[in-house]
Amino acid sequence: MASPQIPFYNPKIPFTGSIHGGLQNGTAINISGRVPSFADRFHVNLQCGSGTNADVAFHFNPRYSFFSCVVTNTFQHGNWGVEERKDNSVLQSDMTFTLLITVTQSCYQVIINGCHFMDYRHRIPFNRVDTIAVVGDVEITSISFQNPMFPGHGFPAQPGFPAQPGFPAQPGFPAQPGYSFPNFTQPTFPSCPVFPHQPVIPAQPGFPSSMFAVPYKTSINGGLKPGKTITIHGNVHPNANRFLLNLSYSSGVALHYNPRFDENTVVRNTKQGSNWGSEERTGGMPFHRGQPFMLTIHCDNHNFKILVNGVQTHTYRYRVTPLRNIQTLEIEGDISLSSVMV
Structure with missing residues (x-):
């Protein structure tokens, strides 16, 4: 039987990590972090693999320049599909956030700071998704997973995977540095500091040293x-x-x-x-x-x-x-x- 997914804490951005066992109906991904005041844009991708031209089942892309909006899309067979745009009044810059993406049979349900934000209907079968990537102007404190087979969380930290090569640029979205995509500009994203780990109080007898002591x-x-x-x-x-x-x-x-x-x-x-x-x-x-x-x-x-x-x-x-x-x-x-x- 597969083991529960281990959370990622304070991953370095850009970040790419494996979703163990892939997505299932009922899988929930909870991303906690902060959008810095200088943010231009960032994205969260749910992908089918980690290669340069991997299909992206769900591209979630808040943008802050000119006007604030969230662009969602799917990248398949080397091409972006039709964008869906929504006004961004909740995922604001210079604020912390919790982003919850839940897989249902028909769509990805997105909840931001406890409020329903949108549903994005599947264009690629969700069971093909096995990778999550985060790129751009954002600080992430944790990415945790709730699998219907393993409800709940609370597992030890797992280090982030090294960043994978850049994903093909969506029209209007700068490509990651180091790769050439014709007709698109390629600025380097500013370096974003991650939140420091909280100091660990010495563990109580009988608990692993990685635990925080209670009280x-x-x-x-x-x-x-x-x-x-x-x-x-x-x-x-x-x-x-x-x-x-x-x-x-x-x-x-x-x-x-x-x-x-x-x-x-x-x-x-x-x-x-x-x-x-x-x-x-x-x-x-x-x-x-x-x-x-x-x-x-x-x-x-x-x-x-x-x-x-x-x-x-x-x-x-x-x-x-x-x-x-x-x-x-x-x-x-x-x-x-x-x-x-x-």
Whole structure:
């Protein structure tokens, strides 16, 4: 039986990596990163191989010069197909993002920061896709995979593959440096710094050294702001009772996120001074004992949007503002951690 796909953390851009076993109906790819302020464009390709002329089943191409749009297309038999364009109001420059691409029987479903963005109908059978490539003006913190045979995440980091030779240029899209394509300009993409790894706290006895120790605490540099995303990979203990995540400020807890397996619910609340507010409990229990998970918290203008394994499960309206005062992340309880990206 095939093993679960290992995530890529902080890959160097341009990046090409293998999708182990290829895509299946239900496969979800979650890409977390940041678009820098100087961005002109970048693309994510789901490809059939890694060669120079490999077919590209899904080309996802945000562009920022002149006007902001997302171009999608397919490259097949040496030619680009008909472009599909969509106004880009969510994947903005100088902001962090989470991009979730889910394979369905008929299309690639694209969700950005927890909101449905578009569906792209298959032009090439998705089971031919075995490679993912990211090129251009973007910083990537993680690329993780959820296979229907192996739900969840939380596996050790895998280094990125060396960049493959450039892909044929789409009309209007600069080719990668070092290759000659007639009639297209070939500027070199600016070098993009990747996010540094979070410091690893010494592991607790009985856990591998690659794990983050629990209880875990870290500072949020500059505090939170709209567009900020926090991504956590971990594993729920087989006999877990509860765990919690706190986003704290100087005099309390702005977001207390508390999955309780003994009550089969997730409690959300805020603590101001010594006083707790009213609990929120709707939305179900997306975590499972003994199972890995990816927890994403995205800050929009009014709410924390909370995604588990790429699916939005809870929304919690801000009770503490300004967000920049929220400067501490704490995690404790019956879980192990493999990655915390703030």
